[in-house]
Amino acid sequence: MKIEMKSISKSFYGVQVLKKVDFTLENAEIHALMGENGAGKSTLLKILTGVYKRDEGTILVDGVEKVYNHPIEAEKDGIVFIHQELNILPNLTVLENLFLGKEIKNSLGVINKKKMEEKAKTALKTLNVNFPLDMLAGELSVGKQQMIEIAKALLVDAKLIIMDEPTAALTEQETSLLFNVIRDLQAKGVSFIYISHRMEEIFEVCDVISILRDGVHVMNKKISETDFDEVVRSMVGREIGDRFPKLTNTPEENSRLEVENLTKKGLFENVSFYVKKGEILGVSGLMGAGRTELAHAIFGSLKYDSGTTKINGEKVKIKSPIDAKNHGIAFITEDRKSEGLILDFSIEDNILLADANHLSKFGVLKQSNIEKRVNELIKKINIKTNTSKQPVKSLSGGNQQKVVFAKWLQTKPDILILDEPTRGVDVGAKKEIYNIIIDLASQGVSVILISSDLPEVISLSNRVMVMHEGKIGGILQKEDATQENIMKIATGGN
Amino acid sequence: MKALDIRKHGSLIGLLILTIIITSMNPNFLSTTNLLNVLLQVSVNALISFGMLFVILTGGIDLSVGAILALSSAITADLIVQGYPPFVAMGAGLLCGAIFGVVNGLVITKGKIQPFIATLATMTIFRGLTLVYTNGNPISGLSPEETVFSFVGKGDILSIPVPVIIFLIVFTILMFVLGKTTFGRYTYAIGGNEDATKLAGINVDRVKIMIYTLSGLLAALAGIILTSRLDSAQSTAGVGYELDAIAAVVLGGTSLAGGRGRITGTLIGILILGVINNGLNMLDVSSFYQNVVKGSVILLAILLDRKDK
Numbered sequence: 001m002k003i004e005m006k007s008i009s010k011s012f013y014g015v016q017v018l019k020k021v022d023f024t025l026e027n028a029e030i031h032a033l034m035g036e037n038g039a040g041k042s043t044l045l046k047i048l049t050g051v052y053k054r055d056e057g058t059i060l061v062d063g064v065e066k067v068y069n070h071p072i073e074a075e076k077d078g079i080v081f082i083h084q085e086l087n088i089l090p091n092l093t094v095l096e097n098l099f100l101g102k103e104i105k106n107s108l109g110v111i112n113k114k115k116m117e118e119k120a121k122t123a124l125k126t127l128n129v130n131f132p133l134d135m136l137a138g139e140l141s142v143g144k145q146q147m148i149e150i151a152k153a154l155l156v157d158a159k160l161i162i163m164d165e166p167t168a169a170l171t172e173q174e175t176s177l178l179f180n181v182i183r184d185l186q187a188k189g190v191s192f193i194y195i196s197h198r199m200e201e202i203f204e205v206c207d208v209i210s211i212l213r214d215g216v217h218v219m220n221k222k223i224s225e226t227d228f229d230e231v232v233r234s235m236v237g238r239e240i241g242d243r244f245p246k247l248t249n250t251p252e253e254n255s256r257l258e259v260e261n262l263t264k265k266g267l268f269e270n271v272s273f274y275v276k277k278g279e280i281l282g283v284s285g286l287m288g289a290g291r292t293e294l295a296h297a298i299f300g301s302l303k304y305d306s307g308t309t310k311i312n313g314e315k316v317k318i319k320s321p322i323d324a325k326n327h328g329i330a331f332i333t334e335d336r337k338s339e340g341l342i343l344d345f346s347i348e349d350n351i352l353l354a355d356a357n358h359l360s361k362f363g364v365l366k367q368s369n370i371e372k373r374v375n376e377l378i379k380k381i382n383i384k385t386n387t388s389k390q391p392v393k394s395l396s397g398g399n400q401q402k403v404v405f406a407k408w409l410q411t412k413p414d415i416l417i418l419d420e421p422t423r424g425v426d427v428g429a430k431k432e433i434y435n436i437i438i439d440l441a442s443q444g445v446s447v448i449l450i451s452s453d454l455p456e457v458i459s460l461s462n463r464v465m466v467m468h469e470g471k472i473g474g475i476l477q478k479e480d481a482t483q484e485n486i487m488k489i490a491t492g493g494n
Numbered sequence: 495m496k497a498l499d500i501r502k503h504g505s506l507i508g509l510l511i512l513t514i515i516i517t518s519m520n521p522n523f524l525s526t527t528n529l530l531n532v533l534l535q536v537s538v539n540a541l542i543s544f545g546m547l548f549v550i551l552t553g554g555i556d557l558s559v560g561a562i563l564a565l566s567s568a569i570t571a572d573l574i575v576q577g578y579p580p581f582v583a584m585g586a587g588l589l590c591g592a593i594f595g596v597v598n599g600l601v602i603t604k605g606k607i608q609p610f611i612a613t614l615a616t617m618t619i620f621r622g623l624t625l626v627y628t629n630g631n632p633i634s635g636l637s638p639e640e641t642v643f644s645f646v647g648k649g650d651i652l653s654i655p656v657p658v659i660i661f662l663i664v665f666t667i668l669m670f671v672l673g674k675t676t677f678g679r680y681t682y683a684i685g686g687n688e689d690a691t692k693l694a695g696i697n698v699d700r701v702k703i704m705i706y707t708l709s710g711l712l713a714a715l716a717g718i719i720l721t722s723r724l725d726s727a728q729s730t731a732g733v734g735y736e737l738d739a740i741a742a743v744v745l746g747g748t749s750l751a752g753g754r755g756r757i758t759g760t761l762i763g764i765l766i767l768g769v770i771n772n773g774l775n776m777l778d779v780s781s782f783y784q785n786v787v788k789g790s791v792i793l794l795a796i797l798l799d800r801k802d803k
C-alpha cells in the first residue's frame with residue numbers, strides 16, 4: 001500500500017502540533033517514524049486512520065484521495081493501527097479480545113468459536129507465544145497484552161500495519177520474533193509504519209526513516225544513508241553526547257534492602273538478594289520471569305507466601321503500599337495507564353498524589369508550594385507541556401511516563417524500584433532520566449532497575465540480577481554483565 | 495470556545511431556561527419569599543446529595559441514605575420525647591447516622607461487597623430497624639415550645655430559614671474540602687483509578703470509610719431538619735430520597751463511573767429538581783404529572799450531557 005500525506009496540519013486547543021507535514025510511504029516499505037516525545041508522531045498517524053480530524057492537508061491511499069472519519073473505515077481498506085496505549089479489554093478473554101467486533105458468525109449470527117479458536121491459535125503461533133485463549137486478558141502482563149494487539153493485526157488481511165511502539169513492553173527475544181513476522185509480511189507486500197524509541201530496532205528492521213521535530217518533518221532518508229548520531233541530532237536538534245552517562249555512584253558497604261527466600265507459588269521462588277545504599281541493582285530476564293511480580297511483592301501490592309524483607313538490617317513487614325511508602329520505598333510500575341496514572345487528573349494532581357502530605361498542612365493543600373514544586377519537576381525531567389494543569393491523558397505517551405517518574409521523585413525515597421522506567425521515552429529524555437537515577441544513587445538512594453532494554457541495564461547497573469522462570473539465575477558484577485552472559489542465564493542456559 | 499462554555503455550564507443554562515419558562519407563566523415565582531421557599535424545600539435533599547456526591551465521585555453509590563435519615567430521626571425524636579435536652583438528642587441522632595455510615599464503609603471496603611449491593615442490604619436493615627424502633631408508629635409532639643430543636647427546622651435568621659443556612663454552610667465547607675484538601679483529591683483519585691491510587695500508597699479503604707461516614711452523617715442531619723420541620727418522626731420518612739439525591743448529582747454533571755464532577759454542579763442539580771417541584775405546584779400541575787416531568791428532565795439532561803462529549 002502506498003500512502004501520501006500532503007501538508008498535514010493539526011492543532012489542539014490552539015497549540016499547533018503538526019505543521020504542514022508531508023509524509024510518503026511506498027508499497028512494501030518499512031518506514032520508521034521517529035521524534036521526541038510530543039513531536040506529533042501518534043497524532044500524524046491518528047489523522048491518517050481517522051481517529052482525529054486534520055485541520056488541513058490531503059491524504060492519498062494508493063493514489064486515491066481518501067478521508068477516513070473513523071478507524072473502522074481505514075481498517076476496511078486494510079490499514080491496521082496498533083496503538084501505543086493498548087486497547088485491551090481486561091474483562092474479556094484473549095479470544096474475545098482478538099475478535100472484538102470481528103467475530104466470525106454463521107448465517108444465523110451465532111458465533112463460531114471453533115473457527116475463531118483455530119485462527120487465533122495460528123496467529124499466536126506465528127508470534128511464537130502461547131497462552132490460554134479463555135484466559136481473561138486483564139490477567140496477562142503488559143507484554144503479553146501487546147502480543148494480543150499484534151496478533152489482532154495478523155488476523156485482519158492488512159495492507160498497512162502501523163505499529164506505535166510495539167516493542168516497548170517486549171523483551172529482545174520477542175522483539176526479534178516480531179521482526180521476523182514483519183519481514184515475512186513485507187515479502188508478501190505489506191507496508192509498515194514503525195514508531196519506536198529504541199534506536200537499534202530502527203536500524204535493524206526499517207528501510208526508510210522520517211523524523212518529526214516539534215510537528216515539522218525534518219528528515220527523510222534511506223536508513224542505509226544515515227546513522228545513529230544523525231538521527232539523534234535531527235530528533236533533538238542538538239548534540240546529546242553519549243547515550244548512557246557514566247556511573248558515578250559508589251555503593252556503600254551496608255545493604256539497605258535485603259530480601260530472603262521470597263516465594264509466591266507459580267510466580268517466583270526463593271528469591272534472595274540485597275541492594276546496598278547508593279547502589280543500582282539491575283534486574284533482567286525474559287517476559288514472564290517474575291520480575292514485575294517480585295517488585296509488587298516487595299512493595300506490598302502482591303501477597304506472597306513466605307520470605308522476609310529487611311531494611312537497614314531490621315526485619316520489616318510490608319503488607320501494603322502504604323507500609324512501603326512509610327519505609328521510604330517508591331515504585332514506578334510498568335503499566336502507567338492502569339497502575340501509574342489517573343488519566344483524568346492534571347499533571348499537577350498526579351504528581352501530588354504520592355506525596356500530598358508534604359505539600360499540605362492539616363490536610364489542606366498548599367497551592368503555591370505545589371505549583372512551585374511541580375513546575376520544578378516539570379523542568380527537571382522536561383515534560384513537554386504548556387501548563388501543569390494539562391490532563392495527563394492529553395499528553396504524549398512518553399510525557400505521561402515522565403509524569404509517573406516525577407510523581408515518585410517527589411516522595412524523596414530511600415529505595416526506588418523502577419519497572420521499565422524509560423518505556424516509550426525518547427533518547428534525550430532517557431538520558432535525563434538516567435542522569436537522575438545515577439544522581440539519586442550518588443545521594444545514597446538504593447535503586448532496583450527492572451528493564452528489558454539490555455544496553456540500559458548493563459550501562460546503568462552496579463550489579464545485574466538475572467531472573468529465569470521465577471528464580472534468580474545469577475547475579476553478575478558489572479564487569480561480567482555482558483549481553484551474552486545475561487541472555488544465557490535469562491534463557492536458562494548456564 | 496463557546497461550545498466549551500455550554501458544556502461546562504449546561505446544567506446552569508438548563509436551570510435558567512426552566513426559571514424563565516416558569517416565571518413567564520407565573521411571575522410570582524421570582525419573588526423573594528418564593529425563592530427562599532424553594533431553597534427551604536430543597537435543603538433536606540441538598541444535604542443528602544452532597545454526601546452522595548462524594549460517594550459517587552469514588553465510583554460508589556449509597557442507597558441507604560433515606561433509611562439512615564428515618565432511623566436517626568426516630569432516635570432523635572424519641573430522645574426528645576423522653577425529655578433529653580435537644581442538643582443531646584440531636585447529637586445522638588448525628589452520631590448514629592455517622593455510625594451507620596461507618597458500617598456501610600466497613601462492609602464495602604473490608605467485606606469487599608459492591609456498594610450497590612452493600613447499601614441495598616443496609617438500607618433494608620436500617621429501614622427495618624426503624625420499624626422495630628418505632629413499632630411503625632409516628633413519634634410526634636416534639637416541640638410544644640420553642641427549643642433549639644424546633645429552631646433547626648423552623649427558625650430563621652434575618653428572615654433566612656435555618657435549614658437553608660445550614661445547607662449553605664455545609665456546601666461551602668464541602669466545596670473547600672473537595673477543592674483544596676488532600677481528602678478531596680483522594681476522593682477524585684479513587685474514582686479516577688483506584689488501583690493507581692492504592693499503588694500511590696494512599697489508604698483507599700480509610701478514605702472510602704470516611705466518605706460513607708460523611709454520607710451517613712449528612713443523611714442524619716437532613717433527618718433532624720425534616721423531623722423538626724414536621725414536628726414528628728415517621729418510620730416511612732425519606733423513602734426514595736436516595737434516588738432524588740442520585741438524580742441531583744447526575745443532573746449536576748457527575749459521572750456515575752466516578753472521578754469527575756463538581757459540587758457546584760450538584761447544587762444546580764438540586765435547584766433544578768426544586769424549581770420543577772415548586773414551579774409545577776405554582777402552576778397547579780397535578781402531582782401525578784410532576785414525577786413524569788421530573789423523570790423526563792433527568793433523561794433529557796443526561797442525553798444532552800452525552801452529546802456534548
Ligand SMILES: Nc1ncnc2c1ncn2[C@@H]1O[C@H](COP(=O)(O)OP(=O)(O)OP(=O)(O)O)[C@@H](O)[C@H]1O
Nearest residue numbers: 012017037038039040041042043394395396397398
Ligand atoms: N487529544 C489531545 N488533546 C490535547 N493535546 C493533545 C492531544 N493529543 C495529543 N496532544 C498533544 O499533541 C502533541 C503531540 O502528541 P503525540 O502523541 O502525537 O506525540 P508523539 O510524537 O506520539 O510522542 P510520544 O513519543 O511521547 O508518544 C503533544 O504535545 C500532546 O500533548
Ligand SMILES: [Mg+2]
Nearest residue numbers: 042084396397
Ligand atoms: Mg506517541
